[in-house]
Amino acid sequence: MPNITSAKKRVRQADKRRMHNKHLRSRLRTHIKGVLSAIASGDREQALAAYQLAMPVIDSTADKGIIHKNKAARHKSRLSAHIKALGQAEA
Helix, strand or coil: CCCCHHHHHHHHHHHHHHHHHHHHHHHHHHHHHHHHHHHHHCCHHHHHHHHHHHHHHHHHHHHCCCCCHHHHHHHHHHHHHHHHHHHHHHC
């Protein structure tokens, strides 16, 4: 445990930042799992609606620096590919 006042403050700030980042990461994973469960159910319309809700969350998480922009692009690309495959399987 730090003894210097500024070091104590940095510990408080780091804790606060860590909890905020944890919340944002959890929100991201929840939205991604929502899209994946909709894809697993086989309902393309539901999957598309969940994907539309997840896209801004993925982008904002990347903009805030919680995840890398390439990871965000990879998530969006893979989810849209799954939805596209779901649409082709129905046809």
